[in-house]
Amino acid sequence: xxxxxxxxxxxSALEDATILTMISAATAILEKYAxxxxxxxxxxxxxxxxxxxxxxxxxxxxxEMPISFINSVSRYIRLSQGPVSDVVFSTYADDGVAQVFxxxxxxxxxxxxxxxxxxxxxxVWPTTILRNxxxxxxxxxxxxxxxxxxxxxxxxxxxxETVGRLYEHRGDEEATSIPSIALTLIEPYRRFKMLC
Numbered sequence: 001x002x003x004x005x006x007x008x009x010x011x012s013a014l015e016d017a018t019i020l021t022m023i024s025a026a027t028a029i030l031e032k033y034a035x036x037x038x039x040x041x042x043x044x045x046x047x048x049x050x051x052x053x054x055x056x057x058x059x060x061x062x063x064e065m066p067i068s069f070i071n072s073v074s075r076y077i078r079l080s081q082g083p084v085s086d087v088v089f090s091t092y093a094d095d096g097v098a099q100v101f102x103x104x105x106x107x108x109x110x111x112x113x114x115x116x117x118x119x120x121x122x123x124v125w126p127t128t129i130l131r132n133x134x135x136x137x138x139x140x141x142x143x144x145x146x147x148x149x150x151x152x153x154x155x156x157x158x159x160x161e162t163v164g165r166l167y168e169h170r171g172d173e174e175a176t177s178i179p180s181i182a183l184t185l186i187e188p189y190r191r192f193k194m195l196c
Contacts, residue, residue, distance in 0.1 A: 007160045008167055019163070026162035030155070033178060035191045036082070036113070038151045040143035043081050046134035050125040051077055076109070076118035081142035082191065084108060084115030088139040091128045098137065101126055108140075113191035115140065144189065158185040 004019050005011075031037055087108045089101040105123040109116040117138065119125065130136065145151050161182040169175035 003156065004160060004163050007164060019167070022163045022166045023159065026159045026166060029162060029176075029178060030158055030182065030186055033183070034186050034189050036189060037143040038145065038155055038189075040085070040141050040146045042139065043079075043142055044137060044139045045079060047077065047136040047138070048133055049130065049135065051075075076116045077136075077138070079115035079117070079138065079140065079142070081140075082113050082115040083110050083144070084140045084142050085110065086141045087115075087117065089117060090137045090139075091126050092131050092135050092137065093128050094131050096131065099126070099128060115142065152189075154185045155189065158182040161185070 001016065001020060001023070004023055005016075008019070010019070027038065085108075087103075089103070089106065090098045091101060092098055104120075106117050106119055109118055128135075144155075158181075161179045165177070165179050165182075166175050
């Protein structure tokens with residue numbers, strides 16, 4: 001708040017509520033553009049089933065493999081947010097009782113823009129008969145910075161630039177556009193959607 005008021009050259013407290021709202025709006029606009037959260041927050045994702053591919057390669061002869069290799073060609077579950085940490089992976093049976101999937105069977109990929117849960121070599125997805133909808137629950141934290149480390153200065157500056165645009169063009173259509181300097185500052189933190 002203090003940084004925003006200094007940037008806008010405002011001394012009085014009359015517009016504090018408005019400025020706070022603009023900071024929230026600017027943050028939301030930039031997070032949407034970058035497709036990432038700037039501060040770590042908890043997410044819960046639900047999936048109906050484990051990854052599968054009905055176009056499995058047909059073969060002659062005999063192969064020895066876990067049954068899940070046939071029904072589940074994909075070896076990982078892609079999460080919508082990232083980078084990820086603190087994953088709790090649960091499955092829900094038909095009776096609605098949650099069972100935590102043993103983390104000795106999978107690894108969490110924290111290296112990319114999007115988090116993934118991948119089976120370890122020889123690992124198989126749980127054989128629980130899942131309920132029809134939302135049978136898989138994955139709770140995790142995702143975001144660039146935690147409260148202790150703080151948001152990078154370039155992101156803070158991008159937020160200030162966007163707040164300045166919102167403040168200067170209140171009520172104008174131009175207020176909704178992101179300033180070019182903010183776009184440049186936020187570009188290194190932008191995540192790109194994966195096709196698979």
